[in-house]
Amino acid sequence: MDPIVIRSNLSGFVMLDEIVDAGPDSIEGFKQLDRAPVYLGVETLAQLGAFHVRYLIDFQKHAFLLGIKSCLLPQKGELSGNCRLVGRLESRSSSAFSYRLTATVEDEAAIDGEFMFALAEYGESGFNRDILQSHYRKVFSCLKSG
Amino acid sequence: MDIFGEIRESLTEILDIEAEQVTPETYVIRDLGAESIDLLELSISLNSRFKVEINDEEIYLKSLRSCLNGAGANGDAGNRILRQFPFINGKRAGEILGDLEGGPVLKVKDLMSYVSWRAGKNGC
Numbered sequence: 348m349d350p351i352v353i354r355s356n357l358s359g360f361v362m363l364d365e366i367v368d369a370g371p372d373s374i375e376g377f378k379q380l381d382r383a384p385v386y387l388g389v390e391t392l393a394q395l396g397a398f399h400v401r402y403l404i405d406f407q408k409h410a411f412l413l414g415i416k417s418c419l420l421p422q423k424g425e426l427s428g429n430c431r432l433v434g435r436l437e438s439r440s441s442s443a444f445s446y447r448l449t450a451t452v453e454d455e456a457a458i459d460g461e462f463m464f465a466l467a468e469y470g471e472s473g474f475n476r477d478i479l480q481s482h483y484r485k486v487f488s489c490l491k492s493g
Numbered sequence: 494m495d496i497f498g499e500i501r502e503s504l505t506e507i508l509d510i511e512a513e514q515v516t517p518e519t520y521v522i523r524d525l526g527a528e529s530i531d532l533l534e535l536s537i538s539l540n541s542r543f544k545v546e547i548n549d550e551e552i553y554l555k556s557l558r559s560c561l562n563g564a565g566a567n568g569d570a571g572n573r574i575l576r577q578f579p580f581i582n583g584k585r586a587g588e589i590l591g592d593l594e595g596g597p598v599l600k601v602k603d604l605m606s607y608v609s610w611r612a613g614k615n616g617c
Contacts, residue, residue, distance in 0.1 A: 413534070438541035439537065440549050441550065442549045443536045
């Protein structure tokens with residue numbers, strides 16, 4: 348069977364423009380949005396949280412969104428403007444992490460939720476270490492250096 | 494609330510079950526049907542409630558069967574459990590060894606032992 352090619356026209360589907368700070372229990376980034384549907388704002392926060400998890404474990408495992416426990420969404424159906432993204436690590440185990448993630452658009456609170464992430468070994472479920480580890484390191488480094 | 498009460502509350506929230514279903518002797522996987530994804534959420538909840546380090550491999554006895562591979566019948570198996578899982582006492586190790594054929598052996602009381610052990614290490 349021929350492979351199916353999906354063209355999203357998004358470069359690697361990275362929904363972050365910049366990571367300005369990453370510490371042991373917090374991360375902050377930005378994304379310029381232009382009439383983006385709210386679900387893309389949620390995806391942006393999920394990517395920020397997953398990057399912090401990978402940063403904490405030095406990219407040694409694959410991180411994925413385990414679930415969203417709660418999330419307040421804006422009344423408006425679209426997000427436009429400079430979006431400040433903040434993640435705070437609330438609790439964790441050796442392989443699961445819980446974050447409070449918030450998005451503020453033009454100084455107005457937009458999304459506020461509790462996101463959970465978990466780790467998987469590279470090699471499990473098709474997570475190719477050779478490709479993904481260097482890919483995430485490179486993207487994180489690019490985002491950190493603006 | 495005591496350790497058991499906190500763990501029971503976590504389990505009832507995550508697994509959407511009644512509190513009456515959870516006792517210290519309840520099997521977490523066999524009786525309550527907890528899946529790996531539930532255990533990850535439970536780890537987060539326990540860390541949040543008790544402020545102790547949670548090692549998922551240890552608390553859920555994940556390496557139990559591999560640590561028993563090749564153990565003889567001369568008490569070596571029990572000693573291996575005690576070495577691998579320092580929060581398990583000798584009596585419980587004996588129970589576990591007699592229960593391996595029934596499936597996953599993890600009980601609520603093992604979670605309680607782990608939290609107590611970790612709290613003790615933290616000097617709580």
